[in-house]
Amino acid sequence: MERIILDVDSAGDDILAVLFAAISPSMKLEGVTTCTGAAGPIDQVTNVVLNTLALAGKGDVPVAKGAWRPIVGNSKEDMQAPVHFEKRLVARFGDRLKKFNPPAPTPTLKVIDKHAVDFIIDTALANPGEITLVVTGPMTNAAMAFLQEPALAKALKRMVLLGGNFITPGNITPLSEYNIWADPEAARVVLNQGVDTILVPLDVCEDNRAAASMLTRDDLADLKDAGDHPVLQMLQDSFPIYIDIWREFFDLVGFPMDDIITVALAFDPTLCTMTEPLFCDIVLDGRVARGQTVAYRGRQLLPGGGPKTTRICTDIDGRRFMKLFKETIVRYQTAKA
Numbered sequence: 001m002e003r004i005i006l007d008v009d010s011a012g013d014d015i016l017a018v019l020f021a022a023i024s025p026s027m028k029l030e031g032v033t034t035c036t037g038a039a040g041p042i043d044q045v046t047n048v049v050l051n052t053l054a055l056a057g058k059g060d061v062p063v064a065k066g067a068w069r070p071i072v073g074n075s076k077e078d079m080q081a082p083v084h085f086e087k088r089l090v091a092r093f094g095d096r097l098k099k100f101n102p103p104a105p106t107p108t109l110k111v112i113d114k115h116a117v118d119f120i121i122d123t124a125l126a127n128p129g130e131i132t133l134v135v136t137g138p139m140t141n142a143a144m145a146f147l148q149e150p151a152l153a154k155a156l157k158r159m160v161l162l163g164g165n166f167i168t169p170g171n172i173t174p175l176s177e178y179n180i181w182a183d184p185e186a187a188r189v190v191l192n193q194g195v196d197t198i199l200v201p202l203d204v205c206e207d208n209r210a211a212a213s214m215l216t217r218d219d220l221a222d223l224k225d226a227g228d229h230p231v232l233q234m235l236q237d238s239f240p241i242y243i244d245i246w247r248e249f250f251d252l253v254g255f256p257m258d259d260i261i262t263v264a265l266a267f268d269p270t271l272c273t274m275t276e277p278l279f280c281d282i283v284l285d286g287r288v289a290r291g292q293t294v295a296y297r298g299r300q301l302l303p304g305g306g307p308k309t310t311r312i313c314t315d316i317d318g319r320r321f322m323k324l325f326k327e328t329i330v331r332y333q334t335a336k337a
Contacts, residue, residue, distance in 0.1 A: 002027040002267040003130050005120055007066070008259070009037025009137025009179075010048035012101065012242045016215075016325075017136055017259035018049060019231055022058040023331045026267040030123055030131065031062040033116035037137040037182055039101055042068040050107035055230050056332065059109050066116025067140035070183035074290065079182070081172065089245060099241045120145045124155040131155070132266045135190075136162045136259040138179050143186035146193050153193040162262040163187060164280070164293030165202040166312065173288045177202050180282060181291030188282040194307035198265050199280060201293065204272055204316040205258040206250070212318025213261060214254030217243055222326060227333030235329070260325055261316065271321050272313040279306045 006021050006029060008014040021029045032053070034046040046065045053061050073079055089097055112119070120141060124131045133156055135142050142159070146152055163179035170176040180187045191197070204210050220239065226232055242255045264271055275295075281304075283292040295312060296305050 002132055003030055003127065004028070004132045004134050004263070004266050005030050005033060005123060006263065007033045007035060007116070007120075007133065007135040007137065007141050008045070008049060009035050010039040010045040011037070011137070011259075012239070012255070013257055013259040014039070014136055015048065015052050016257065017263045018052045019056055019332075020260050020325065020328055021134075021263050022053065022056050022061060024267070024328050025331070027263075029058075029061050031064060031119055033064045033066050033119055033141050035066045035116070035137050035141050036068050036070075038178060042066070044104055046111060047104035047107050050109040050111070051104055054107060054109050055234060062112045062119065063109070064114050064116040064119040065111045067138075067144065070138060070140055071143060071185045073183065074181070089249065092248070093241065093245065096241050096244075099238050100245065116141045117145045117148060121149045121152055124152055125149070128155045129157050132158045132160060134160045134263055134266050136179075136262050138182040139163070139186040139190045140183045143183070143189035146189055153195050156195050158266075159190070159195050159197045160200065160262050160266050161190065161197060162200045162258055164199055164312075166293065166295060168202040168207040170292075171202065171206065172291065175283075175289050176291035177293070180293055184282045184284050184291045187291075187293075188284065191280045191282065191310060192306050194309050197310040198269060198274065199293075199310050199312045200258065200262045200265065200272070201312060202258075204313045205261060206252065206256040208251075208253055210256075210316050210318055211253045213316050213321045214246075214252060214256050214318075215239065215243060215322075216254035219254075219322065219326065223329065226330040229332040231329065231332040257321070257325065261321060264321060264324060265313070268324070271317055271324075273315040274311040274313050277308045277311055279308050280310045280312070281306065
């Protein structure tokens with residue numbers, strides 16, 4: 001059984017990732033750490049996680065609040081781009097947007113009395129070689145943990161990181177994907193640690209070449225008759241708008257399951273085809289290129305490079321992944337019974 005810490009920024013697929021990790025028989029969710037990102041301020045991010053775990057009946061999973069801002073970040077106007085994106089959708093989807101990233105109500109569960117960075121460090125050092133760190137949002141917490149504790153890199157078993165793009169155009173600039181762009185300094189720190197790493201780029205998530213891995217209304221229909229557990233009811237109520245936005249606004253066949261794919265790779269790396277281990281670096285300069293993920297694949301004349309420990313996902317067995325997701329989520333009804 002894979003033991004993971006899941007670090008999230010609580011966008012829509014993060015919710016599914018938390019639910020998936022909490023019920024999967026193939027992993028033990030040691031804790032969830034939160035970071036400011038696409039869903040908004042750190043309190044919103046954290047409350048979404050607490051409410052999601054309460055809905056799932058998993059109140060025993062520790063939740064640690066983390067970074068409220070990136071290490072450096074971009075301009076204030078640019079950092080608010082996800083918020084402005086939601087405003088642009090109002091004219092198109094109207095009241096239906098009430099189901100899209102709504103303000104989280106005050107949770108009944110509480111965070112633990114420990115910062116996310118300290119939770120990551122303490123858990124990994126207490127269990128050397130056993131903890132996989134899965135990061136599905138900006139990498140701020142992970143970077144600060146590495147900077148604070150030099151022994152962390154050798155203590156972790158592996159990292160699985162969601163971020164970057166190599167073939168598929170970026171979703172912030174043509175060259176940059178959101179998680180990396182939101183805190184490129186943090187991503188550079190993390191990718192330079194020499195830890196065995198799987199990197200999950202947009203190429204295998206938010207591209208119609210990976211259509212079979214996307215959530216569609218057909219998939220919701222498959223789950224509709226699975227039972228009346230609150231988790232299954234929430235999926236039916238909340239995720240049609242996510243599917244429609246990504247179909248109508250982003251021209252994808254369904255809602256991309258980036259975060260859940262990243263979690264699943266922690267215990268089944270065979271879901272994706274990957275490169276051999278290589279070095280990945282992050283562009284920090286400029287505006288269009290800032291946050292670009294660069295893979296060292298050849299022999300360059302200028303000096304540079306770093307640890308060749310990152311395997312980049314290049315393809316996904318989407319049908320097998322979606323089958324795994326649905327079989328895992330319906331376990332909530334079995335657990336209820």
